[in-house]
Amino acid sequence: MNIIFVVIVLGAFLFAGWQQIFFSIDAGDPAPMELLSRAMVDSAGGAVELAIGLVGVMALFLGLMKVAEAGGMLNIIARLIRPLMVRLFPDVPPDHPAMGAMILNLAANALGLGNAATPFGIRAMQELDKLNPKHGTATDSMALFLAINTSSVTLLPTGVIALRAAAGSSDPAAILPTTLFATIGSTAVAIIASKLYQRFAPLKANAVNTVQPDPSDDRKEAPPLEGTTSEGYPFWVSLVALLALVALIPVAVVFGQSLSPWILPLLMVGFLVFGMIRGVRIYETFIEGAKDGFQVALRIIPYLVAILVAVGMLRASGALEAVVSVLGSITGSFGLPAEALPMALMRPLSGSGAYGILASIINDPTIGPDSYTGYLVSTLQGSTETTFYVMAVYFGAVQVRRIRHALAAGLTADAAGIIFAILACSFFLN
Secondary structure, three states: HHHHHHHHHHHHHHHHHHHHHHOOOOOOOOOOHHHHHHHHOOOOOOOOHHHHHHHHHHHHHHHHHHHHHHHHHHHHHHHHHHHHHHHOOOOOOOOOOOHHHHHHHHHHHHHOOOOHHHHHHHHHHHHOOOOOOOOOEEHHHHHHHHHHHHHOOOOOHHHHHHHHHOOOOOOHHHHHHHHHHHHHHHHHHHHHHHHHHHHOOOOOOOOOOOOOOOOOOOOOOOOOOOOOOOOOOOOHHHHHHHHHHHHHHHHHHHHHHHHHHHHHHHHHHHHHHHHHHHOHHHHHHHHHHHHHHHHHHOOHHHHHHHHHHHHHHHHOOHHHHHHHHHHHHHHHHOOOOOOOOOHHHHHOOHHHHHHHHHHHOOOOOOOOOHHHHHHHHHHHHHHHHOOHHHHHHHHHOOOOOOOHHHHHHHHHHHHHHHHHHHHHHHHOOO
């Protein structure tokens, strides 16, 4: 991450400096270095605002997760998909809290819940860090989990559907099949890439750990969940659950727009009712989890400031726009129009930036939400993740500084997502 951070900042600085020295500036227009300075300050402030904005959702969903954990839901879900998860994450015990947290994170991403998945992902990273033989360095399980996050299978991209509806789309939910196709392909590539890359960057548990532990970091082993067991459910139970998940696909296609407003309320009610049935002291347990969410949201501020300032400088310098102008003529022949290229390049860097680009494209009268470009950028937004943001937040929550192959696997998944999105839109729209 050190190299990536320096390259982005240095590249933005050199590009803006080159423009200011060798190009004339019209009277009244701000100088490139002035724009760069503004971007640094604005991005730093925006990072803090973003983290503060996450405090509420962190507290809410970590509180709900605490209720689910106390009631044994994590163990139930972990046992349900144990045959798959055990093979994907052989270093994580099947009844460990990390397993349930990862599952809930992936489930929230699959339903297109956006920031609602972040607290689950952070909790998963915290639990994975308890299994880490070398704190401060990403394990194979951490890297794989992050790679899957960057390509997360999405059944219902609710935010994109809402944006398309606001842009006047005749069928806002038409991106459901293209999004599902693209994310299945990118997730498969993410898993393969992560498993392959870890062989080239092995974790040396006996190496000297140069990262100083955080005195406030509590690494006590989590208490076992109620009724935990290392055995999974019979295979036929897992098979039925998988078929039920597949059955949600046509339901999402037909009723996706109607069901999307129900998802978050049903999630909260479902967790609370489950906890009540299991005899959990719901209010006290929720408050305990919400306190953890508040602390985590504050802890990630320095990591957000670093990555968002770097990305803001890259955009303000004009370097990103220059890359788009050069590559657009080439990518257009492969099904990625120049109008959609900024979206593809921005998506791994900035979620808010990519969302703004998506809104501007589908609201452009010359493009619109129901054109090929409109479908493509909508699919990209719904089927890929902000890799650098996820990495900064998830690894920042556990003070991981040596990311090993995590970035390479995540960017490979992003590239695969773009390719499969092009294939999906070309197939479903022709």
